[in-house]
Amino acid sequence: MKYLHFSFRPRLVDSLQGYDRNRFFHDVMAGLTVGIVALPLAMAFAIASGAKPEAGIYAAIIGGFLGSLLGGSKVQIGGPAGAFIVVIYAIIEQYGLANLFIATTMAGVLLGLMGLLRLGSVIRYIPVPIVIGFTNGIAVLIALSQLKDFFGLDIARIPGEFFAQLKILRAQAHTASPVTMIVSIASLALLFLWPKAYLAPEADAAPTLATRIRRVLKAIPGPVLVLILATGAVKLLELPLETIGSRFGGIPENLPAFHLPAFSWDLARQLFAPALTLALLGAVESLLCARVADNLTQDRHDPNQELLAQGIANFLVPFFGALPVTGTMARTTTNVRAGATSPVAGIVHALTLAAIVLIAAPLAKDIPLAALAAILMHAAFNMGEWREFRNLRHFSNNFRILVLSTFFLTVMVDLTTAVEVGLVLACLFFIYRISSLTEIRPLNTIHGQPLPAGVHAYALYGSLFFGAVGKLDGLIEPQCVPERAMILEMHKLISLDSTGLDGLETMHKTLRRAGSRLILCGLNPQPRSLMERSGFMDRLGRDNCVDELATVLAKI
Structure with a gap:
């Protein structure tokens, strides 16, 4: 399929060339590993987003399957992501869960259009400090949203607004449960210590029983171990903790059914801003994750194919009651480290999750929310x-302001405002920086010869655009206008925009009224092209535009 010169070619097609039994074995093992890791994360992300745990599991199954089947990355794993938590929570709080599904479908359309219009590389234009700022801000909000379940606080529902969250957390701090805190703190400590406690043995170390045990234990992902131990403790010790079963009644023991959400154009207009936020965040997260995967595998993804795949996935997942999906950093990294060689691993990961839902769903009711x-x-x-x-x-x-403003606005206001303000600031800083590089220097001689009386000459450097055109104003002050001619040497002027051209037009008219004239020398292709197309060259007079500075004196 080709549309606007877009070639639809999922990475799976290329990956299957030369595919053999050995690669299939590695992909299956990696898919099984990632599928097990994805289960607790998918449930946790869904609960933190204000949805039921199955919404995250279904997103991981369907989004992960479609992302690997149609995507532009060889090893990326799709599914619900932590970056979406605060956005989804805010949408559900303001518009409701049903309208989240409509916004997700709209975001899927926008992502698909980004891919078809080949905007994958444009997403990379978002400045790094903005990405750092909102990523850290989202991380703070995720941690803040988990304090209720982490400490077992008696709060019916955490509000979405930052200061309201702080107020209610402080007011209910006295309701913290010691048992819940013991389980949550022990779980968190294990998550931090587990990867460091069982490092892989040195390559030349003797294969002892201890090293073999360490290898086996290291193969067990930390989140899975925490889930098993915490669930076992709740079941065996009958701990008074809130569980998935006590809050949600467990998770369904079957795969989701297809259903169409109610849709209207009036509702779509209201949901366009949330949909755009989901689409932009999904695009950024997915392509950042794909770039990390490229660095780990020495490969190169197709950003436009990846955006199209994420668009298709997000268009379809709401019909099965699932959350928005994107590329996921932790699961993709796990997939690579587990030995994945192709998108087959991502497909196996989705099938693994589906099998867990069908076989082991009843066990989930005892998982503690702590x-x-x-x-x-x-x-x-x-x-x-x-x-x-x-x-x-x-x-x-400038860098500090971008990082900190985006960070604090993400935490205290919302992600959309943070990115908008960050982009505006980045543009202003860029304009200021480029304008500061634009210089106008006086010339006292031309090739060693002094300027004739009544002639002024200047050399222009950089870019004459709307942010720097004000530097021309000082040249045409009444006391500065030359009697005969003003020469602008422009061979080091690399670009000219319409505002800069208007400044030259004003200079030309001012000099002509004073009985003087403007002479341009050494125009580069871009400024010359703009002057030709606008008609300025004819108004100036082609005799007043020369290629070499040495020929100027003969024209005066």
Whole structure:
């Protein structure tokens, strides 16, 4: 299929060339591993988003399957992501769960259009400090949203607004449950200590029983171990903890049924802003994750194919009661480290989750929410780029302002406002930086010869655009206008926009009224093209536009 020169070619097609039994074995093992890891994360993300746990599981199954089947990355795993939590929670709080599904479908359409219009590379234009700021802000909000279940606070529902969250958490701090805190703190400690306690043995170490045990234990993902131990403790010790069963009644023992959400154009107009937020965040997260996967595998993804796949996935998942999906960093990294070689691993991961739902769903009712809160706390910590705050002292004030403003606005206002303000600030800083590089220097001689009386000459450097055109104003002050001619040497002027051209037009008219004239020298192709197309060259007079500065004196 081709549309606007877009070639529909999922990465699975190329990956299956030369596919053999050995690669299939590695993909199956990696898919099984990631499928097990994805289960607690999917449930935790759904609960933190204000939905039921099955909404996250269905998203991981359907989104993971479609993302691997149709995507542009060889090893990326799709599903519900931590970055979506605060956005989804806010949408559900303001519009309701049913309208979240409509917004997700609309976001899928927008993502698909981004892919078809080949905008994958444009997403990379979002400045790094903005990404750092909102990523760390989202991580803080995720951690904050889990304090209720982490400490077992008696709060019916956490509000979506930051200061309201702080107020209610402080008011209900006295209701913390000691038993819940013991389970959650022990779970969080295990998550942090587990990868470090069982490092892989050295390659030349003797294969002892201890090293073999460490290898086996290291193969068990931390979240899965926490889930098993915490659930076992609740079941065996009959701990008074809130569980998935006590809050949600468990999870369904079958796969989701297809249903169409109610839709109207009036509702679509109201949901366009949330849909756009979901689409942009999904695009950024997916392509950032794909780039990380490329670095791990020495491969290169197709950003436009990936956006189209995420668009198809997000268009379809709401029909099965699932949350929005995107590329997921933790599961993709796990997939690579587990030995995945193709999208087959992602497909196996989705099938593994489906099998778990069909076979082991009744066991989920005893999973304590404190353990899931600990898993999300750990995910939030790993999600944040906290070192970047410490490194701010090494960067410019512009960089610091972008990071900190985006961070605080994400936490205290909302993600959409944070990104909008961040992009506006980034544009203003860029304009200021480029304008500061634009210089106008006076010339006192031309090739060693002094300027004739009544002639002024200047050399222009950089870009003459709307942010720098004001620098021309000083050249045409009444006391500065030359009697005979003003020469602008422009061979180091790399670009000119319509505002800069208007400044030259004003200069030309001012000089002509004073009986003087404007002479341009050494025009580069872009400024010359704009002057030709606008008719300015004819109004100026082609005799007043020369290629070499040496020929100017002969024209005066």
